Amino acid sequence: MRKRRSATRQPKKINFNVDPTHFLNRDISWLHFNRRVLQEAADPRNPLLERLRFLIIFSSNLDEFVMKRVGYLKHLITSGFTHRSVDGQTAEDQLVNIRRHINEDLERQRSIYLGLIAELKRHDIYIYDYDDLPGEDRDYLNGYFRRKVFPVLTPLSVDPGHPFPFISNLSYSLGMILRNPLTETVLFSRVKIPEVIPGLIPLPKADGEKRHRFVTTVTLVRSNLDLLYPGMEIQQTVPFRVSRNADVDHREDEAQDLLVLVEEGIKERRLADCVRLEIHKDTEPSIMNFLKDSLEIVEDDIYLMDFPIDFGILKPVVDLDIPALKFKPWQPVIPKTFFENTNIFQLIRQGDILLHHPYDSFSGTVEKFISAAAEDPHVLTIKMTLYRTGEHSTFIKSLIKAAEKGKQVVCLVELKARFDEQRNIVWAQKLEDAGVHVVYGILGLKTHTKTALIIRQESDGEITSYAHIGTGNYHSQTSTLYTDLGLLTCNRRVCGEVIEVFNYLTGSSLKTDYADLLVAPINMKSQFMGKIQQEIRNKKAGKPARIIAKMNSMEDEVITEALYEASSVGVPITLIVRGFCSLKPGVKGLSENIQVISIIGRFLEHSRIFYFANGSEDPMAGEYFIGSADWMHRNLHNRVELITPIFDGKLREKLWEFMDILLNDNRQAWYLNEDGTYTQRTPKDGEEERGTHALLMQKTIQREKAL
Secondary structure (H helix, E strand, O other): OOOOOOOOOOOOOOOOOOOHHHEOOHHHHHHHHHHHHHHHHHOOOOOHHHHHHHHHHHHHHHHHHHHHHHHHHHHHHHOOOOOEOOOOOEHHHHHHHHHHHHHHHHHHHHHHHHHHHHHHHHOOEEEEOHHHOOHHHHHHHHHHHHHHHHHHOOEEEEEOOEOOOOOOOOOEEEEEEEEOOOOOOEEEEEEEEOOOOOOEEEOOOOOOOOOEEEEEHHHHHHOOHHHHOOOOEEEEEEEEEEEEOOOOOOOHHHOOOHHHHHHHHHHHHHOOOEEEEEEEOOOOHHHHHHHHHHHOOOHHHEEEEOOOOOHHHHHHHHOOOOHHHOOOOOOOEOOHHHHHOOOHHHHHHOOOEEEEEOOEOOOOOHHHHHHHHHHOOOEEEEEEEEOOOOOOOHHHHHHHHHHHOOOEEEEEEOOOOOOOHHHHHHHHHHHHHOOOEEEOOOOOOEEOOEEEEEEEEOOOOOEEEEEEEEOOOOOOOHHHOEEEEEEEEOOHHHHHHHHHHHHHHHOOOOOOOOOOOEEEOOOHHHHHHHHHHHHHHHHHOOOOOOEEEEEOOEOOHHHHHHHHHHHHOOOOEEEEEOOOEOEOOOOOOOOOOEEEEEEOOOOEEOOOEEEEOOOOOOHHHOEEEEEOOOEOHHHHHOEEEEEEEOOOHHHHHHHHHHHHHHHOOOOOEEEEOOOOOEEEOOOOOOOOOOOHHHHHHHHHHHHHHHO
16 A cells, blocks of 8 residues: 655755754753643642643643654655754654653653542542443443443454554544454454443433443453454454544645645645554554554554553543532633723723633623624624634634624635634635625735724714734633733824734735734744834843743744853843743753743643833833744744734733743742743742732632722
8 A cells, every 4th residue: 555645744854053052942842841741740739630630631732743743754754854953963863752751651651640630539430431330330331331321433444355444633543453363264354342332421310429430442342343344253342542643734825725625635634644553562563563563654653652642531530510529710801990880982992901711701892892883783804814713713703794784894714724724614605605705815825814894983973993913813712721812902103003904914015014013924023023122222221121021932043042151241130930931941041041930730731922121220111012923934924923912911910910920830830941841839838829810810819809
């Protein structure tokens, strides 16, 4: 069988003037981030079921990393690229280091999992294999199998008339060696555990029973294989899972229709090369070799497991309604001003509003902004970008309603949002059917900005523009789990340039002279470089200088070198980077004035904030910005991003308070070391615990009570 090669993006061009010893490897740094997530599963300060949730998140993160980054590196090798990472490693070097790091983490994950299983038992929560159960439970499960599992299973055997079956990405399978007792022939067969079947099946409870008991579906299927293969001898069975390359891309400049191109890309990803095989460690060599040859993989693509291959099956346990074993519930608060002002546009005209989710309600503020615009007869136009949105998006419903009411509605749907392409295609088609003007952005660029614009004719006849500029997606579900910031404003300077950004996205505008907004790929990087250089000049002139930047990831080598230059002249720099960071902090003579902090906890830190002292001791006189971009090459060069200044003094105070909480966190904060490892900060003797998320929830409640 000829191996199918996926079209994959070209490697990023590295600035060869940089010194590779100045940088950490981005992929190993990302694995260190996921190791911090794994530590949350081990941390006894977290409630038991939340620790189990972190174990699932760690596993899900790792799946995505393997599909995207390992797939990318393997493509570089097979395509003959002699590309080195910014820290000087070849793709082969990186894959060796990645595998070593992953194996270390899997061993740690196994240990944590076994410890959590023991703790679950102490709370009367049990996860069984089918063979561990007494007869009455087996009878129930056998009936369950015949009614709900057996009808949806499809055994696929390999013989001269049946080729090796396609194994879909992340599908959980049972592989078997079968023997025909009549012909004595031996063959391989595979049964996929369909996604429609839960990975754990709850066992019924007796009256008043407090125990929660589950059985793994894969062991139930394994114990009933005789019903699928009557008369055959089942000699061996083994669970396994395949991961495929998700780093599939296409030449947009050769595309006639971007929608068709993305649809083809989704199909191509489904058939992409296998980059990982997870399989039980006791698998017979004959099965291992057969799968290795059939999937066309090498030894280093195989990971041996003796615990759940798919940790996603544990979700029914995490979702148990046992408040004592979970974080105290948090209900995002709708600010009182949104209750007291029935007209949200009048509220915005009173002054800019800075929202901080999930402390401030997303549904009661941002969703209200768009839904009110759809209903308001004075609203003429709604323009909005959608990168990722939910399965039951209220934004889509509002845009459709607005179009049906005769308003001009424009929606830029980013079809290339990784793993959300199919959903976005469906939404785009529904919007078009309702009369919304749907555009797909600019060829060669992803539209990552999170921006909405409302044009309204006021009662006096004046036309006013209102904008929402956010750091996170218009996604109601993730808004309760991710921390993000959003600005609601009718400031003429800001809104006037937001109009220009939408003209750039939907038309052919070549505007480059943005006065206030930082827009990628137009002026954002040059503006950031200019502001870093200004801090350097201020420091040399004896003026106050400081840089604080919060983001998800950091790897742009040009900005990194600029920060090193600032550090060398004494500018204090703090980077709050949740994920990977390629910058090396604390290196004498290079970055000794740079500190890097990562905040990991119950919420995913997703907001982006940038602060420059701008020659003033007073933090309120500095420059503040929020927006959608990280300091990554892709954000600054390959995406449409928008970052807005924050002009209002009260909003600056709010941002400063937030950053001060982050900088003084002694519960969730990790500090990046020069060698790329992280050290968790803990309270000193007698010191009060200061966790960012707990403090901000507390302050939100206190704020609303004080109003």
